[in-house]
Every structure is written in structure tokens, then in C-alpha cells.
Amino acid sequence: MIARRSLALGMCVLLGACVQLPVTRQDTTPTQRESLWQERQAALAGYLKWDLAGRLAVRAGDQAASVTIIWRRRDRSSRIDLIGAFGGGRVTITEESHGASLQSSSDRAVTGPTAEAVLYRALGWQMPFTQLGYWLRGLPGPQTVEAIELDDSGRLLKLVQSGWEVNYLDYQSYDSVELPRKIYARALSEALPTDIRTSAGLDPQFTVKIVINRWQKGSTSEDESA
Numbered sequence: 001m002i003a004r005r006s007l008a009l010g011m012c013v014l015l016g017a018c019v020q021l022p023v024t025r026q027d028t029t030p031t032q033r034e035s036l037w038q039e040r041q042a043a044l045a046g047y048l049k050w051d052l053a054g055r056l057a058v059r060a061g062d063q064a065a066s067v068t069i070i071w072r073r074r075d076r077s078s079r080i081d082l083i084g085a086f087g088g089g090r091v092t093i094t095e096e097s098h099g100a101s102l103q104s105s106s107d108r109a110v111t112g113p114t115a116e117a118v119l120y121r122a123l124g125w126q127m128p129f130t131q132l133g134y135w136l137r138g139l140p141g142p143q144t145v146e147a148i149e150l151d152d153s154g155r156l157l158k159l160v161q162s163g164w165e166v167n168y169l170d171y172q173s174y175d176s177v178e179l180p181r182k183i184y185a186r187a188l189s190e191a192l193p194t195d196i197r198t199s200a201g202l203d204p205q206f207t208v209k210i211v212i213n214r215w216q217k218g219s220t221s222e223d224e225s226a
Contacts, residue, residue: 028152036154044137047177048075049218052136056082057209069210073133074218080115080129093118095129128162135159135166136210138180156180163188174215183210 028036052071058064068083080093093102095115102110102118112118115129134141138156140148147160155178159166165186172181187206 028154033150033152033154037150038154040154041139044139044177044179047137049073051214051216051218052212053214054210054212059205059207061205072218078115078129091119091122128164131162131164135185136180136183136212138168138171160188172212175217177215179212179215181212184208185210 050071050073052069052073054069055066056069057066066084068081070081070083072079076097078093078095080095082091082093084090089105091102091104093100093115099111099113100115100118101112102122104122110118110122112121116127119125119127119129131141131143140156140159140161143162145159145161147158148156149158151157155171156166156168158168165188167184167186168180168182169184170180170182171178173179185208
């Protein structure tokens with residue numbers, strides 16, 4: 001059984017058919033920004049097949065960790081590899097519509113209903129993969145949105161949702177589609193894990209920084225075996 005760790009991990013989705021996104025603009029009015037934002041949401045909503053690679057840096061209280069994340073998604077199926085999570089080890093999470101499992105390089109599998117659930121059961125890490133699948137596309141999840149801030153091109157600058165404040169620091173074009181490249185997320189007080197609230201002092205921090213190195217479209221021909 002994988003040893004449970006106190007470090008809580010908070011806070012990856014993309015790429016399907018080519019879709020024309022709104023052109024970058026400057027000095028737009030609020031009405032224009034909202035229109036561009038609606039176009040962007042419609043264009044990205046169907047991106048459900050991708051291969052993603054990047055770095056994930058987490059700070060939980062006075063502890064910090066950095067891992068490589070590789071996420072392969074085909075519609076409702078995902079494989080998520082976390083490399084360097086346990087002093088150089090590798091953890092693989094697979095998720096299908098019927099459930100999820102986690103396998104480390106040396107321990108038996110842990111099973112559960114979702115990717116979030118198996119990661120928490122195995123390690124005590126909290127990572128909202130479901131919301132992350134939206135946030136990393138620059139979209140809000142289906143839960144209630146508390147606040148949104150847009151730039152002149154109708155792209156997300158800041159999103160407050162599900163107890164998180166998500167800040168978009170940089171965008172980049174991947175396969176002719178403009179997507180977030182660098183994201184910084186901070187858990188608000190109500191979303192802080194209990195051990196962080198009780199042990200981190202007067203100003204507990206629970207933050208995640210994600211830098212995406214590669215977004216690549218998933219091949220339609222691979223869908224049957226995903």
C-alpha cells in the first residue's frame with residue numbers, strides 16, 4: 001500500500017477538431033469582450049482528446065513539491081502519469097466511465113470512482129482533475145462561477161470557482177489553437193485541506209502552478225484503444 005502523505009495536492013484538457021477561435025484584439029469594450037468570450041467557450045467546449053505534458057509545482061503550507069505531468073485523454077478515458085512524485089517515482093492513474101485506478105512503480109493498484117478519489121486514497125493528495133480539465137482549456141467548470149475577469153481578447157485572466165482562484169499568466173498557440181500555457185491557482189480558505197489549515201500558521205498557503213510544455217491533438221484512430 002502506498003504510504004499516505006500529508007502534502008495535499010490541488011489542481012489538466014484538450015484538443016479535438018480544428019476550430020476557429022476569436023482573433024486577438026486590443027481596447028475592446030465590455031460588450032465585445034463578452035461576445036469574444038462566448039465564441040471562445042463554444043470553440044473549446046468540444047476539445048476532449050489530447051496529449052498534454054508539463055510541470056506541476058505545489059506548495060502546501062511549508063511543504064513544496066514539483067512533478068512532471070503527462071495527461072492522455074480520449075473523451076471519457078484518461079491516463080495521467082505523475083513523474084517524480086515520490087522522490088523520483090512514477091504514478092499512473094487511469095480513469096474510465098466506470099471508475100479509476102492508481103498504480104505506482106512498486107505498489108498494488110488502488111481503485112475508486114474517480115481519478116481524484118484514487119489519488120487521495122493512495123497519497124492524501126487532493127487534485128480536482130475534473131475541474132482542471134476545464135480550467136486548463138481556459139474554461140470554467142460546470143459548477144457555480146463566483147467571479148470571472150476577461151482580457152481584451154475575451155480570454156480568461158482570472159476565475160474564482162469551487163473554492164479556487166485561478167489566474168492565467170500566459171497563453172500560447174498549440175496546433176493553431178490559442179490555449180493557456182501558464183496557470184497559477186490558489187485555494188481559498190474554504191477549500192484548504194484540514195491539515196494545512198491547522199498546521200500552517202496564520203497565513204496558510206495551498207497553491208499550484210502549472211506550466212504546459214506540450215498540447216497535442218489526440219488521434220481519432222486511437223480512440224478505440226484509449
